[in-house]
Amino acid sequence: MSHPAAPFSLSDPVNQNDHILGAASARVTIVEYGDFECPSCQQAYRGVTILLKHFGASARFVFRHFPLREVHRHAELAAEAAEAAAAQGAFWQFHNLLFENQQHLKAKNLRQYAEQADIDVQRFDFEMGDHIYLQRVQEHIAGGVKSGVRATPTFFVNGALCDVSFGIDRLRAAVDSAMRA
DSSP: OOOOOOTTBOSSOOOTTSEEESOTTOSEEEEEEEOTTOHHHHHHHHHHHHHHHHHGGGEEEEEEEOOOTTTOTTHHHHHHHHHHHHTTTOHHHHHHHHHHTTTOOSHHHHHHHHHHTTOOHHHHHHHHHTTTTHHHHHHHHHHHHHTTOOSSSEEEETTEEEOOTTOTHHHHHHHHHHHHO
16 A cells, blocks of 8 residues: 655656756755746746756756646746747756746747747647647646645755745755765
8 A cells, every 4th residue: 555755755756757957976856846937936046056056066956847826827838838848958948038037928928938949939839739738737736746845936855845935045055964964
């Protein structure tokens, strides 16, 4: 009989379907469940960028979607667009564009970012029109719910929940601690 994952640990292990920055050999893996329209996620985006530069090859970063649809009207479509970009090898470029242009996440804006990312816009339009990646986004949400995610951003360091409600410094401390372990 299988038991549900503890609410404070990552239920779905990092795998080849994830969006990963950094090497599998990194000592520490940081997983973020985020929302492209969430102001706190935008702040975390800046902090994580600095953190990854600081830790270099010792850390890797994984981004998973957790659009808070009730609060952020454009977050789910933005997540789908990021997946459409990912299918063409441009996830991280698109991820950055979304956070850097967080106030502009309507469908027409997403299409402009696809053009900026220099991906096949016809393919992008088709996949967005058919919501090809909606199921993948919903799978990320389901995995987050199983892991106890309720808000964004939510971080896990080597599978353990890291509370950043009092600032991203907690994430750095958790990564430092994991490096020493």
